[in-house]
Amino acid sequence: MIDWVRSWGASPQAAHDGLGSLDGHPPLADVTLRQVVRIGGGGRRVRVRFTNEFGTAPFALGAARVGLAAPGGGVRPGSERVLTFSGAPDVTVPAGAPILSDPVDLPLPALAKLSISLYLPGRVETCTCHDPALETGWTIPGDAVAALALPENAEILPVRALISAVELLPDVPATGIVVVGDSRTDGAGSTPDTNHSWPELLAERGGAAAYVSNQGISGNRLLNDGIGASALARFDRDVLATPGLGHVVLSVGGNDIAISYAPRDDDGPLADFLKMFPGAPVTTDDVIAGYRQLIARAHERGVRVYATTIAPYGGAEIHTPEGESARQRVNAWIRTSGAFDAVLDFDAVWRDPAHPGRIRDDFHCGDHLHGSDAGYRALADSVDLSLFG
Structure with missing residues (x-):
């Protein structure tokens, strides 16, 4: 039997328990976060673990997509996949909890770079993050999860925000x-x-x-x-x-x-x-x-x-x-x-x-x-x- 295995992770932290990279950063509200992660081993199906584990209030995740990353914050055309949650395109993430997306078919080789985009229609009161990111991510005003190229109004996101793992269904047991x-x-x-x-x-x-x-x-x-x-x-x-x-x-x-x-x-x-x-x-x-x-x-x-x-x-x-x-x-x-x-x-x-x-x-x-x-x-x-x- 082939089971799920984690191929990328970043330990969740409270923003105030990190290195302070979010200090002075504008609140996350009506904004898209685009972040790049590199997996280890590959697989044929993927799911993403989002996190509000250090959040003090629920937050709304209005839309999310995953695809193969292209240079400069882009997404490789044809690789993008809409992420759903129990079949719905949006979800409320409870305070103190993680949430897994539904699995999507996306063949991924080992060491592939993924682009993960999520839209936050409301305000995130307290951001669960990983500080520092060491891989550039961006904030984009409004709902830009479907944008294949990084919009010109994107700004740098200094932490890993609201994502904690990528899990794959490999081709062979792992x-x-x-x-x-x-x-x-x-x-x-x-x-x-x-x-x-x-x-x-x-x-x-x-x-x-x-x-x-x-x-x-x-x-x-x-x-x-x-x-x-x-x-x-x-x-x-x-x-x-x-x-x-x-x-x-x-x-x-x-x-x-x-x-x-x-x-x-x-x-x-x-x-x-x-x-x-x-x-x-x-x-x-x-x-x-x-x-x-x-x-x-x-x-x-x-x-x-x-x-x-x-x-x-x-x-x-x-x-x-x-x-x-x-x-x-x-x-x-x-x-x-x-x-x-x-x-x-x-x-x-x-x-x-x-x-x-x-x-x-x-x-x-x-x-x-x-x-x-x-x-x-x-x-x-x-x-x-x-x-x-």
């Missing part, structure tokens, strides 16, 4: 890979509009069989909320509820350590930054206990769990010697505990041999914390694809 992580998973530091996060590059390597869902949130932590809900809090929604789930990669915990051991000075350069991360500092034992919780919850569903070691961040403003010692302790446990079904040693890939507490200069984007395109490519290339067979 299983999905979900990566849970922070900004290094999200792709921070990579070139926008190039799909150079390491999970997307992993999908490129895997080809037709790699149904990868990137559930990274920039600034995310394992144990405490702050920028996005914690990995422990969002694991059921973002991971265990994924159609076709077969493998989970945990690449989270670095922010828990870095923020817990960061310099604490109410008047220092990090004071405003640290205010985004509530909760008491955590210990390495706390982080390890968090990993054990996620392992148990995944294994209960029969899902294999892999972990990446925490890559260096020496030279970054938030770095301290105490944080480095904690990172090394957690990495030693990840490598030697046997708690995971496999370990992806990203620390070994990125560290500078002459300065093991730092990322190689050609692998970070200039901040000693986030990857460059080459750095993310090195991570993806280091993954043993047989783990997902």
